[in-house]
Amino acid sequence: MKRIFTVITILISISLIGIIFIQISWLRNMIILQEDQVTDKIQQALNIVGDDLRQYKGNYMSLNRTGNPNALMFDDLTSEFLKPVTLGKRFSGAEIDQKIREAFKKVKLEKMNYEFMLATFSPRTDAVARAERISKNFAREFEDSVNNLQRSYPLFAPSGSAAENLAEDEVLSIVALNWKSFAVKSLKYRILTAVIFTIIIITAFYLTVRTMLRQKKLGEIKNDFINNMTHEFKTPIATISLAVDAMKNEKVLQDRTKISYFSSIIKEENQRMNRQVETILKASQLERQEVDLNMQPLHVHKVITDVVENFALQLHEKQGSAELSLQAANDLINADEVHFSNLINNLIDNAVKYSKENVPLKIKLTTTSSDKLLTIRVEDNGIGMSKETIKRVFERFYRAHTGNLHNVKGFGLGLSYVKTMVEGHGGAVRVDSVLGRGSIFIVDFPLYKEKA
């Protein structure tokens, strides 16, 4: 069972890690692909604008051909005069901007920010000669090749055209701003869904493992409980069986005092079993919240003194002592007397049960009161509890393993009873303990309020 559990956990963990890795690499590929696509689209947009502009390249804008064949014979001067107007002169910055915006819209990148420059280009030096139209931040953004993508489109006069050697070469450059994050952003819903589903899977896995662990622990606790119960019942059953056997003996049958001695043992053991059955029944009642509290004004100091007196014999056996420090100025609370004394009884019972073997047991009971609260502290110098135990002592059936080690038996119900009762009275209980040093249980009760 334990094996299967571990195997399942490991298998699921491995496949989870695998799935996460695959998802990450899949996402990464998707981003790269998307980046490529965006690059392509930017190039496409630039091509659209470039192709459009090129149509005007080398055309004479305002000069009409006269049809006079002489007009085709330029000398140097006329050729300078007739030099086709550059695109930069023909189009305003706003017009070029408009063209680029439309092109970006066509390739579905309407939200892309960009800067542009239209410049004359010197083929001899292979460099930009003079910027004609330039957007505001082009120069700055052009430098940033980490975030931005630069693309250029050469605008040379069509070869064979009249103006081939006359028109100045030009170039259109655009800078697409933050294009990578643009690519990632367009994937954000897909990335988000992937992340959300991964988180859901991990959470579900975590919850499953936690539930399985809890179930396992619960199983162990139930097992412990059954073992304890069997043990608790075995002793009286064995004793009764011995007593009955003894009574079958002829000699004993003759002796009335012996008969009454053995039958009193049987009676006692019977009562003991009865008490145990009661405890278990009470626990299941508590679980179903079926307890009626019979609330009355109650003087706490009196109850505590009475309960401690009942422990006199047990304390004497253990060479222990109980010290009472009942300082509360006001010791009147509203409580069910039976349950309240049971609860104090349980705390002292634990202090006696979980004492150290070679050290004389010292129990100290303190009460204090404030405006609204009465506080009872039960302190012992016993074996104390580990952090894990402190966290869980109030759970039903929980018993620290040292409890078994010292062969102290119990059902692990005492403190869960205490907690239920204290809370039923509107109070609170907490514990402070150091392993090997001792424990302190602190119970707060609201003080009795006279009803107006």
Ligand SMILES: Nc1ncnc2c1ncn2[C@@H]1O[C@H](COP(=O)(O)OP(=O)(O)OP(=O)(O)O)[C@@H](O)[C@H]1O
């Ligand atoms: N004063 C204490 N010092 C050290 N350990 C304690 C003390 N009180 C309780 N514990 C630990 O807490 C566990 C739960 O206590 P709880 O009273 O609920 O059950 P129990 O004493 O084992 O059984 P029972 O139902 O008979 O009271 C104990 O088994 C013990 O390990």
Ligand SMILES: [Mg+2]
């Ligand atoms: Mg107990």
